Amino acid sequence: MAFTPDIEKFHFDDDLAKAFAGRRVLITGAGRDGGIGHALGLAAAMNGAEVVGVHFHSSYRDGFDLVAATTLKASKRLRCRRT
Helix, strand or coil, X not given: CCCCCCHHHHCCCHHHHCCCCCCEEEEXXXXXXXXXXXXXXXXXXXXXXXXXXXXXXXXXXXXXXXXXXXXXXXXXXXXXXXX
């Protein structure tokens, strides 16, 4: 499955972005394209999280697509590990 979200839509106003600013976030179940974990990972990365850890199991391709797209666009550090 291809990476489909427009990640610019996950960039929040300053008031909402404060929730992620400087935080370290671990998202489990973040691999499925269009899922809640996927959206939360994008939101954290686009709004100033220091580190976003992305965990996925069976959605291998979607998980790595999320990491690649977010790293490229948001310039955030994401860690990826398949279990």
